[in-house]
Amino acid sequence: MAKTVLVVEDDPSISNLLKINLSLAGYTPMTADEGEKGIQLFSDHPADLVLLDLMLPGKDGWEVLEAIRKMKRKVPVIILSARTQKTDLAKGAEMGATEYVTKPFDPIGLMEKIKKIIG
Amino acid sequence: MRQSLRTKLLVAFFLVAFLPLVINDYLLLENGKKKYLVWFSLSALVGISASLLLSNRISKPLLRLKEKVDDFRSGNLKDAIDDFDTGDEIGNLAKSFELTRLHLAQMVEDNAKLYRGIRESLEQRMIELFTLYDVSQVVSSSLDLATILNRVVDLAASTLRADKAYVTLVESGKHRMYLNRGLETDLEISCTAILHSIRSASLLSGGVPLLVKDVTEDMEFSRFLRLENPVRALAIIPILIDNKLAGSIGLFFHEAHAFTDEESRLLFYMASQVGIALKNARLYEKVVEEKKKLDSIVASMSDGVITLDKELRILSFNPAAENLMGWKEPEVYNKPLSVVFRAEGDGRELFSEAFLMKAFKNDLKGYAYNECTVAGRDGSEKVLSIAFSPLQDEAGDLAGVVGVFRDISKVKEMDQLKSNFISTVSHELRTPLTSIKGYIATLLHPSTKFDISTQKDFLQIMNREADRLSSLITDLLAVSRIENERFRMHPRHLNLAHLVRELVDKIRQAETKHTFLLEAPESLEINADRSQVEYVLQHLLGNAVKYSPKGGMVSVALRESDDKIEISVKDEGVGIPFDQQDKIFDRFYRVDNRPTRWAYGWGLGLFIARKVVEAHGGKIWVESALGGGSKFTFTLPKMKVTAGME
Numbered sequence: 224m225a226k227t228v229l230v231v232e233d234d235p236s237i238s239n240l241l242k243i244n245l246s247l248a249g250y251t252p253m254t255a256d257e258g259e260k261g262i263q264l265f266s267d268h269p270a271d272l273v274l275l276d277l278m279l280p281g282k283d284g285w286e287v288l289e290a291i292r293k294m295k296r297k298v299p300v301i302i303l304s305a306r307t308q309k310t311d312l313a314k315g316a317e318m319g320a321t322e323y324v325t326k327p328f329d330p331i332g333l334m335e336k337i338k339k340i341i342g
Numbered sequence: 343m344r345q346s347l348r349t350k351l352l353v354a355f356f357l358v359a360f361l362p363l364v365i366n367d368y369l370l371l372e373n374g375k376k377k378y379l380v381w382f383s384l385s386a387l388v389g390i391s392a393s394l395l396l397s398n399r400i401s402k403p404l405l406r407l408k409e410k411v412d413d414f415r416s417g418n419l420k421d422a423i424d425d426f427d428t429g430d431e432i433g434n435l436a437k438s439f440e441l442t443r444l445h446l447a448q449m450v451e452d453n454a455k456l457y458r459g460i461r462e463s464l465e466q467r468m469i470e471l472f473t474l475y476d477v478s479q480v481v482s483s484s485l486d487l488a489t490i491l492n493r494v495v496d497l498a499a500s501t502l503r504a505d506k507a508y509v510t511l512v513e514s515g516k517h518r519m520y521l522n523r524g525l526e527t528d529l530e531i532s533c534t535a536i537l538h539s540i541r542s543a544s545l546l547s548g549g550v551p552l553l554v555k556d557v558t559e560d561m562e563f564s565r566f567l568r569l570e571n572p573v574r575a576l577a578i579i580p581i582l583i584d585n586k587l588a589g590s591i592g593l594f595f596h597e598a599h600a601f602t603d604e605e606s607r608l609l610f611y612m613a614s615q616v617g618i619a620l621k622n623a624r625l626y627e628k629v630v631e632e633k634k635k636l637d638s639i640v641a642s643m644s645d646g647v648i649t650l651d652k653e654l655r656i657l658s659f660n661p662a663a664e665n666l667m668g669w670k671e672p673e674v675y676n677k678p679l680s681v682v683f684r685a686e687g688d689g690r691e692l693f694s695e696a697f698l699m700k701a702f703k704n705d706l707k708g709y710a711y712n713e714c715t716v717a718g719r720d721g722s723e724k725v726l727s728i729a730f731s732p733l734q735d736e737a738g739d740l741a742g743v744v745g746v747f748r749d750i751s752k753v754k755e756m757d758q759l760k761s762n763f764i765s766t767v768s769h770e771l772r773t774p775l776t777s778i779k780g781y782i783a784t785l786l787h788p789s790t791k792f793d794i795s796t797q798k799d800f801l802q803i804m805n806r807e808a809d810r811l812s813s814l815i816t817d818l819l820a821v822s823r824i825e826n827e828r829f830r831m832h833p834r835h836l837n838l839a840h841l842v843r844e845l846v847d848k849i850r851q852a853e854t855k856h857t858f859l860l861e862a863p864e865s866l867e868i869n870a871d872r873s874q875v876e877y878v879l880q881h882l883l884g885n886a887v888k889y890s891p892k893g894g895m896v897s898v899a900l901r902e903s904d905d906k907i908e909i910s911v912k913d914e915g916v917g918i919p920f921d922q923q924d925k926i927f928d929r930f931y932r933v934d935n936r937p938t939r940w941a942y943g944w945g946l947g948l949f950i951a952r953k954v955v956e957a958h959g960g961k962i963w964v965e966s967a968l969g970g971g972s973k974f975t976f977t978l979p980k981m982k983v984t985a986g987m988e
Contacts (some may be wrong), residue, residue, distance in 0.1 A: 236777035236803050240784065249791055305617050305772035306765065327776035336713065 226341050227251045229270035231261035231287055232303065233279050240301075240330060241274060248334040258282030262290045269295055271341045274333075275320075276305040277311070299340045303328065328342050347541045349397050351440060353390060366747040403432045406820070411439055419447040470604050473501045474611055481615045487623035491521050491616065495591060498612050499523060500575040502577070502605055508533060511589040512580075514947040526636065529573065532566045533592060546580035547587045553577050553608055556745040558713075562962055575599035579613040590618065638648070646726075649733075650743040654679065654695045657742065666726075667748055668719030683726075689714030692728060700739055713750065759929070770814055774807035804863045817946040821929065824953050831871040831957050838907060838978070841876060842900050849883050855893035856886075862900035869908060870978055874954040877964075881947040882911040882974045889972065890915025906960070912973040927962065928954040951976070954980035 228250045232238040238254050245252040253270060255261035258279040265273065273291060277284035289302055299321040304311065307325045315323040321340065324333060367379065403426060410423045423443055426436030478491040491509045499507040506524040510517035517537045519530060531863040536542055541562060542552050554576050557564045565739070575595035581588050591613055601609075640647050646663030651654055655678060659671040667682055674682050683693040689712035691697045701710045716726050728747035734743035781800045785792065792800070823829045839862045850858045886896045894914035901908045918926060929949045948962075955962045959979045966972035 234773055236807055237773070237780065239803070240777060240780040244780075246786060247784075247787070258684075292954060303493070305769040305776070307768065308765065326772040327779045330780045331783055 225249055226271040227253060227268065228337065229261065229265055229268075229273045230254045231256075231258065231273065231284070232276040233257065233281065234276070234319045237276075237303075237326075239314060243332075243336055244330040245337075248338065252338070256280075256282065258287045261287050264278075265291055266294060270298065272337055273298060273300045275300055275302050277302060277306055285314070285318060301333075301336070301340075304328055349394070349401075353394060356390065363536050397878070397909045400432070403428060403436075406434055407432060407439070410436075414439075414443050414446070419443055419450060439781075457635040466602075469501065473497060473608055477612050481622075485623055485626040487620065487627075490619045490623065493522055494612055494616050495523060495684065498591060498609065498798070499593055501608065502593055502599075503595075504577075505596045506573070506594040508592045509581075509589060509616075510537065510592075512587055513868070517590065527592070535566045536563060537590060542578060546578065546590060549580055549582050549585070551577060551579040551606060551613070553601045553606060555600045558598075559644060563719050572637060575601075576602060577605075577609055581613050581620060582617045583624075588617065588620055611871045619673060646745075646747045648743070648745040648747070650679070652740050652742055654681065654698055663747070666718065666720075666724070666747070667716075681835075683714075684717040686723075688716050692730065698730060698743060701730075702743070704732050705788055706732045706738065706740060708732075713754075724749050725754045726750065731930050760947075763929075766812070766945065767818070771811065774810040776788075776809040778804045778811075785966070817950060821946050822948050824950070829953060829957065831874060831954075833869045833871050833958070834877065835867065836870045836872050837865055837867050838870070838875070838909075839863050839900060841872070842879060842909065845876065845879050845883060846898055849887065853887050856890065857893075857895045859895060860900075861896040861898070863902065863944045866900060866902060868978060868980060871954075875958075875978070878910075878951040878954050878976065879909070882950050882976075885974070886911050886913035886915065888971075889917075894971075902980075906977045908975060908977050910973055910975040912971065914971040917968045917970045917972055918964065919968050920966075923964050923966060926964065936961065 228245050230238055230241045230245070232241065232254070233256045234270065235256070238256065242252045244301055253264055253268060254265050256279075259281045261273075261275070261279075262322055275284050278314040279287070282290075284302065284304070288302075291298060291300060294301055298317070301324055302315050302320045303324050303326060305326040310321050322336060324336075350925050364815045365670055369525045407423070407426060410421070413421060414423070423440040424435050426433045438831040474496050479496055480490055480497070484490050495507045495509050496939060498504070506529070507521075508519060508523060508525050508530075509519045512518070519525075519534075522530065525533060537546070540564070545552050554560050554563055556574055557576065560573065571637060573594045573596065575598050577593045577599075578592045581590060591609070593609075618847070646665055646666045647658075648656060655676045656674045657676075659667075659669065659674050659682075664670055668680055678692045678695060679698075680695075685693050692710055692712045692714060699707070709729050711727070711729040713725060713727045716721055717723050723871040726747045727750045728745055730743050730745045732740055733742040734742055784790075785797065785800055820829070842862055843860060846858050846860045864901060883896070883898070890896070890913045892915075895912075896914075897910075897911045897912040899912075900907075901910075927948050929946070952962050955976045955978070960977040962976035964972055964974050
């Protein structure tokens, strides 16, 4: 059975881009455009990996990450963010993100990263 | 007298004691012997008589003389020693005593005269000294020129019993009457004439007082004084400052007045004291004036200025400091810094006495600077930039501290906005770029072929994202032009009603969640920069849609009044908190308490819109309530717009 990847991203173009690439790479994508929805979706269908934007409406990416870590400690979470400050990168590591990928990113490279983590 | 009585008693005793014996013996004796006895008795009688006679001629005058001498020895030098015209040694002795008496009497009289003289001169000196003391008291107890001159001139007049007095001060080479004690107008004129006469001018400027004991004997001055003036004597004393004539004190007498040395000395001393006082008073006036200037500078400074004594207690607090901190100067006087500056976080040590003492202990040339969040009296927080510098006394020790501070809350806020803006811009640039690059990379994926329709979808997304990038760059350039003051309007003939209708129609087609209502006349022509006004309208319409994510009604109204046109765009969206409504037209400002953060934007649109509207001579404002939608309104003047924003 194909592995599931949850995409929490409010920008529809990027969300769509990730969905297409995840499908092409053989994963089952699930998308949420708000933090709260992302948490709910993860709680209903725990994904094998989470692609998480930080600047989200409602609950932001950090809150989503915290909630996910509470539910399932070990799920890999890749942060996808346009925030490139060192403080954000450090916070990502501190909060237990598996990777911190800054935007713009190469979707093909990202899929390879995901493959390495969850196969 | 006693002596005389004793002699008489002695004689009587002899007579009473021996006479019966002698007579008895005589009766018993024989004749030959009787003769001898008679001779003996006779010679005894003669001897006694002679001694009685001698007693009268020598002892009595001697006793009297002794009495006289005793008398004048006891101090009575008035009674003459006479009645001793005996022609013998006693008489001579008496004459000698009389001469001595006369000599002594003369000496006593001389001494008395001398004593009286010394006493009078001492009294005079005392008066002089008291007057001098009074003068120096006056001079040293006041720095006010009018007070000093009034009291000194009164002292001089009363000490010398003058009838009239005056003081002049020299201004641009002329004596000007400063004080007048009883001088009538004509006397004042005469006085000025005297002062400017060659003789007095040369005397006075040389520091020599002019003393005229009787003007009737002085041809030159009598011609200045008219007949009706009762002035007979006058004294004019120069007031010198650094050997330059600075004025004069004058005294007038109705009687001729021979000036004693003491009086001249006194007047001279008074004048020199007045000179010193005048100099001090002028210096003081200058200092006061300088201080006033400095005070007014400190008072009108927009920066808070605070001074502390060497114990670091507050000495002064200027009006700007009062305004910034909410405390009045008398309330903070002598208080420690920490009472007024309730600081939190970084930099708060600046208000600790120990810190400042340590900072200035060895370095009186340095200063202590920091930025710190401080609560004012009302509890309102502000960020202050504050610099404390030490003040040195003459010995080079710490005499106090002066602090200058200003409210940099706005600057800090602006800094924060700018840094938020940079991060927002970075985000807003990266997001569309991510899409564009991502779709290109996907299309270029070597192992995947997409059908034409998918490829077209991708290209459309990329095109939209490129537009997004482009509009951000356009806004950034507009702001840059505004900041560099190169923002120009190009007003042309414009039918505003047509433009509004066109834009509303366009957005109506694009946004299906919202209903658009337009209230506008068929045609409304103005003179404006089309592209700029279009920008404002588009931005307001875009915001109305963006900030009402659940859809709803967007009402656009275009109304005309006598002098202006009012355009409003109203939505039913999330609204703007009241306290942020005046900030949204500022550069980089984005409403931060929105319940959702879906809306992208970079905090420039409303700032540019405000600049555009203002450049056209209009105004823009918002009426909104959180959760109750927003209504943005702007006006454009109907008159022809010609001037651009330079």
